[in-house]
Amino acid sequence: xxxxxxxxxxxxxxxxxxxxxxxxxxxxxxxxxxxxxxxxxxxxxxxxxxxxxxxxxxxxxxxxxxxxxxxxxxxxxxxxxxxxxxxxxxxxxxxxxxxxxxxxxxxxxxxxxxxxxxxxxxxxxxxxxxxxxxxxxxxxxxxxxxxxxxxxxxxxxxxxxxxxxxxxxxxxxxxxxxxxxxxxxxxxxxxxxxxxxxxxxxxxxxxxxxxxxxxxxxxxxxxxxxxxxxxxxxxxxxxxxxxxxxxxxxxxxxxxxxxxxxxxxxxxxxxxxxxxxxxxxxxxxxxxxxxxxxxxxxxxxxxxxxxxxxxxxxxxxxxxxxxxx
Amino acid sequence: xxxxxxxxxxxxxxxxxxxxxxxxxxxxxxxxxxxxxxxxxxxxxxxxxxxxxxxxxxxxxxxxxxxxxxxxxxxxxxxxxxxxxxxxxxxxxxxxxxxxxxxxxxxxxxxxxxxxxxxxxxxxxxxxxxxxxxxxxxxxxxxxxxxxxxxxxxxxxxxxxxxxxxxxxxxxxxxxxxxxxxxxxxxxxxxxxxxxxxxxxxxxxxxxxxxxxxxxxxxxxxxxxxxxxxxxxxxxxxxxxxxxxxxxxxxxxxxxxxxxxxxxxxxxxxxxxxxxxxxxxxxxxxxxxxxxxxxxxxxxxxxxxxxxxxxxxxxxxxxxxxxxxxxxxxxxxxxxxxxxxxxxxxxxxxxxxxxxxxxxxxxxxxxxxxxxxxxxxxxxxxxxxxxxxxxxxxxxxxxxxxxxxxxxxxxxxxxxxxxxxxxxxxxxxxx
Numbered sequence: 001x002x003x004x005x006x007x008x009x010x011x012x013x014x015x016x017x018x019x020x021x022x023x024x025x026x027x028x029x030x031x032x033x034x035x036x037x038x039x040x041x042x043x044x045x046x047x048x049x050x051x052x053x054x055x056x057x058x059x060x061x062x063x064x065x066x067x068x069x070x071x072x073x074x075x076x077x078x079x080x081x082x083x084x085x086x087x088x089x090x091x092x093x094x095x096x097x098x099x100x101x102x103x104x105x106x107x108x109x110x111x112x113x114x115x116x117x118x119x120x121x122x123x124x125x126x127x128x129x130x131x132x133x134x135x136x137x138x139x140x141x142x143x144x145x146x147x148x149x150x151x152x153x154x155x156x157x158x159x160x161x162x163x164x165x166x167x168x169x170x171x172x173x174x175x176x177x178x179x180x181x182x183x184x185x186x187x188x189x190x191x192x193x194x195x196x197x198x199x200x201x202x203x204x205x206x207x208x209x210x211x212x213x214x215x216x217x218x219x220x221x222x223x224x225x226x227x228x229x230x231x232x233x234x235x236x237x238x239x240x241x242x243x244x245x246x247x248x249x250x251x252x253x254x255x256x257x258x259x260x261x262x263x264x265x266x267x268x269x270x271x272x273x274x275x276x277x278x279x280x281x282x283x284x285x286x287x288x289x290x291x292x293x294x295x296x297x298x299x300x301x302x303x304x305x306x307x308x309x310x311x312x313x314x315x316x317x318x319x320x321x322x323x324x325x
Numbered sequence: 326x327x328x329x330x331x332x333x334x335x336x337x338x339x340x341x342x343x344x345x346x347x348x349x350x351x352x353x354x355x356x357x358x359x360x361x362x363x364x365x366x367x368x369x370x371x372x373x374x375x376x377x378x379x380x381x382x383x384x385x386x387x388x389x390x391x392x393x394x395x396x397x398x399x400x401x402x403x404x405x406x407x408x409x410x411x412x413x414x415x416x417x418x419x420x421x422x423x424x425x426x427x428x429x430x431x432x433x434x435x436x437x438x439x440x441x442x443x444x445x446x447x448x449x450x451x452x453x454x455x456x457x458x459x460x461x462x463x464x465x466x467x468x469x470x471x472x473x474x475x476x477x478x479x480x481x482x483x484x485x486x487x488x489x490x491x492x493x494x495x496x497x498x499x500x501x502x503x504x505x506x507x508x509x510x511x512x513x514x515x516x517x518x519x520x521x522x523x524x525x526x527x528x529x530x531x532x533x534x535x536x537x538x539x540x541x542x543x544x545x546x547x548x549x550x551x552x553x554x555x556x557x558x559x560x561x562x563x564x565x566x567x568x569x570x571x572x573x574x575x576x577x578x579x580x581x582x583x584x585x586x587x588x589x590x591x592x593x594x595x596x597x598x599x600x601x602x603x604x605x606x607x608x609x610x611x612x613x614x615x616x617x618x619x620x621x622x623x624x625x626x627x628x629x630x631x632x633x634x635x636x637x638x639x640x641x642x643x644x645x646x647x648x649x650x651x652x653x654x655x656x657x658x659x660x661x662x663x664x665x666x667x668x669x670x671x672x673x674x675x676x677x678x679x680x681x682x683x684x685x686x687x688x689x690x691x692x693x694x695x696x697x698x699x700x701x702x703x704x705x706x707x708x709x710x711x712x713x714x715x716x717x718x719x720x721x722x723x724x725x726x727x728x729x730x731x732x733x734x735x736x737x738x739x740x741x742x743x744x745x746x747x748x749x750x751x752x753x754x755x756x
Contacts, residue, residue: 106647126649127533128603147651148533184533210530211538 018317022134023142026152026192034159034196041160041306041313048084048309058087058319064117065091066108067144068124073279073304074144074154078121081311085319087119105129106136113137118322119315122146127184140318148182154278155188157310159196161302162233165274170197173270175221175228177203178237178259178286181210181248185278186237190216203227204259207248208239224259228269233299235276236261236287244285252285262288266297274299328750329375330354333710336379338363340386341683342690342699351384353706356749361700379710382743385682386698387419387450387707388664389689391509391587392563392635394484394656396727398439399428404640404727406440409660410449412725414753416661417709417742418636420451420689420697425462426484432457432468434476441477449752451707453479453693458497458508464488467497471504479693480561482509485610489515491548498558507585507692509561510549512570513611517541522651524612528597535651539567539618542611546570550577553584561692562586565631566611568621575630585692586630588622589637590666591657595619595732603650606732609637610655626684627676633692634684636663640728658726662719662733664711665740671713672739678713706749715741 018036020028029037047053063082067075075091082089094108105124112120113136120141122130127147134141145151163169174193180186180202193200200218202209214220221227228234239255249255266273275291276299283289292298331353338349338361350367352360352374360367370376390413396403406423413421423440425431431440437454444452456478457468463486470481481501488494488510501508521537523529529536546562550573553560565574565586577584591609596616599607607613614622625631639656646653659666667685670676690698697707719736721729745753 104644104648124649126651129649131602132647132649146533147649150533187531187533211525211536212527212530215527216531 018321020318021140021321023140023152023314023318024130024134025143025150026155026188026195029192029195031195034156034192037156037310037313037317038160038163040316041156041309042164044309044312045306048305053084054086055084056086057316058082058085061087061118061319061322062116063087063089063119063121063315064112065089065121066094066112066123067092068094068122068129069145071123071145074123077304077307078144078311080308081315082119084308085312085315087315090117105133109133109136113139119318140322142314142318145184147184148187149184150188151184152188152192153307153311153314154185155192156314157303157306158189158235158276158278159192160306160310161276161299164302164306165299166232169193172198172232173201173230174198174233174235175201175203175231176235176237177224177227177261179208179239179243180204180213180237181208182240182243183237189235190218194218201227201231205249224261224265225268228265231269231273233274233276234261234266234269238278238280239282239286241282241285256285260284260286260288261291263290266291273297276300276303278303329373330359331749332367332370332374332376333379333384334367334376335381336384336710337381338385338700339383339679339682340700341679342386342687343701344679346679351700351708353708353746353749356706358700358702358704358706360702383678383711383713385709385711386686386690386700387709387745387747388417388685389420389695389698390418390636390638390660390663390685391422391633391689392424392589393421393638393660394424394426394640396640397427397443398436402727403642406443406452407447407449408725408727409638410444410447410452412638412658412660413450414745414747415725415742417664417711417745418450418660419707419709419745419747420453420695421660422453422455422479424484425455425457425482426486430457430462431455432460432462434469434472437473437476437478450747451697453477455479455509456481458483459488459493462486464490464493467493467500470501470506474504474506480507480509482563485511487511487513487515487545491552494549495552495556498552498560499556502556502558507559507561509563511563511611512542512546512549512565514541514544517544518611521612522608523600524597524614526597526615528600532600532603537612539569539614542567542570543573546573550582550584553577553582554580557583559583560585564589564592564611564635564637566592566614566622567618571621571625571630578630585632587633587635588626588631589635590659590663591637591732592619592622593626593634594666594669599732604732605646605648605650605653606657606730606734608650608653608655609639609657609732623670623675626670627680632684632688634663634667636660640726641730642728646730656730657732658724658728658730660726661724662731662738664709664742665717665738666733668713668740669738706746708746709742710744712741712743714739717741
């Protein structure tokens with residue numbers, strides 16, 4: 001290992017072995033594992049800020065990015081994470097290549113599995129796709145977003161951002177606002193934040209709220225001001241524009257008026273509130289630029305930085321498990 | 326081939342049509358039930374009669390399954406009429422009604438004729454085609470209901486396709502009524518259920534699956550019942566699965582409407598939790614419901630509000646099932662597991678055996694006017710002999726269907742079919 005700082009080695013020593021083979025859902029984790037991963041990620045944040053960012057923890061390992069849905073940021077985040085840990089990284093975009101033509105997901109997985117990757121990072125438009133894939137391959141599978149189900153590394157990086165901003169997660173009051181219905185980010189965040197002792201609220205119009213979301217252990221609000229009242233963190237979700245054309249909301253301007261986050265509405269939150277967004281943002285739709293770009297309030301840039309570190313932590317943990325196999 | 330007469334002795338004769346459930350013996354001769362005695366012996370048997378000691382196993386009319394899909398014509402790799410018939414025979418099912426959503430669609434007397442000829446050649450179980458209610462199952466123009474009836478269709482249905490246009494459905498009920506033809510319809514609001522893979526609720530929400538609220542079933546059923554009232558038509562409610570729709574059904578029946586309802590063995594045996602980690606073998610249409618709805622459905626079966634149980638046999642090969650949940654084909658094979666799965670309610674002491682058997686024998690027979698479905702002198706010797714208590718584990722390899730998509734995979738059930746007879750011929754025998 002090429003000179004990581006001593007704290008990191010310490011954390012690595014304590015964390016391993018990580019008991020899971022795959023990283024599919026936050027519900028597979030327990031608070032101790034989450035804390036270990038966050039501690040590890042903290043170490044990687046420090047590493048990433050050094051001039052020499054590279055370790056050889058994953059030397060000889062192959063990480064394959066398999067993105068059935070396009071996502072430049074998540075894919076590059078995983079790519080950087082893999083490379084900084086010394087892995088060989090291959091990016092596959094089945095949609096653009098011949099891999100998926102007439103082939104089922106399983107066929108694709110079996111084909112790629114035959115190339116002996118160690119870590120397979122998967123994004124797919126169908127809920128449960130990563131889990132399905134994990135049953136058919138011999139490597140570790142990391143869920144980088146499956147349909148409307150989960151995006152666990154996003155929840156981990158969000159938790160990391162919050163912990164670094166507030167020094168804790170337990171007791172934080174977090175409002176997750178917007179299109180909860182279609183959001184895998186929301187589902188993973190609800191699971192992980194509740195597990196770590198935060199109070200989670202869900203805010204959005206009824207058309208964008210899943211049925212019986214009130215049974216997720218979160219209070220549901222249909223009024224943004226009331227929903228974010230006294231909140232430490234306001235997490236805005238992306239709303240796809242085509243869903244706002246009279247389908248699930250009457251129009252963009254009406255949506256922004258009632259559910260878009262601007263300075264005036266943000267004043268309802270706690271004075272020290274921090275604003276988050278998983279990106280990419282629709283400025284002027286779900287969030288006003290004035291809020292998004294205010295570095296005193298916005299954690300959005302931090303989230304991107306934490307993304308690489310959190311993913312390094314997941315890769316490092318899983319590969320340690322591989323070493324033990 | 327004219328087989329020897331067969332005397333089945335020492336059986337538990339269960340005949341829902343006459344309400345009798347007693348030890349007894351039965352004689353099969355020339356394809357018919359030549360004699361039967363409840364609570365006694367057959368008397369002296371001549372030497373040419375083969376005898377079989379049932380050792381107390383249940384002997385009942387063979388099952389009549391009103392909702393079976395095969396892939397023939399058009400999708401034979403999924404299932405042929407023959408493979409479905411083999412599965413039926415192994416499951417004690419002696420009559421199947423095949424759905425019209427094949428390729429080509431059964432909306433023309435010549436396709437009806439094709440299926441009947443194939444079934445005759447296969448010579449295993451009785452195959453009755455259901456005709457399409459509308460041409461091409463498009464829900465727009467009526468199919469040739471009268472001609473298809475004369476060709477041998479037992480009812481008309483658009484299978485899984487809801488007939489959205491109320492004017493079309495009204496005319497269909499009125500027209501079919503004049504021919505004495507039964508119309509089957511799946512109650513599902515088309516807009517609420519479009520694209521749904523699960524039932525709306527906490528679980529589907531957490532799993533991120535597109536879902537349909539249970540009320541979608543009630544909405545369409547209420548319309549259907551209103552149109553039955555208007556036209557005096559005969560309606561077969563194809564798979565009722567929710568408590569809210571059962572309320573509507575109860576009111577409709579109380580008003581004296583000519584309405585019969587089925588439910589599927591899948592909805593009686595599983596709930597949405599069985600989907601577990603996106604198990605696509607549990608993806609059926611309508612989707613599995615919550616436990617409250619399942620309990621309400623079982624209760625309605627017990628009270629008689631639900632008349633008939635179907636297997637909803639719908640073969641889907643591995644390549645259609647080993648997909649992400651929302652992309653996977655819906656449907657489950659069920660011909661071979663229908664009887665033991667249904668018997669679970671007898672073993673639990675929840676529904677008397679004779680009432681359960683009525684749902685798959687005498688009730689469907691009476692509805693379609695079939696000669697089978699009863700134990701009586703002169704009735705066709707369509708019979709199933711079943712060891713009620715014998716345990717079994719459902720193994721996919723044991724399924725005769727070409728597609729093995731059974732949600733019962735690995736389940737422990739009780740009730741092993743020992744022998745199935747159709748018109749006195751032994752079509753299945755377990756040694």
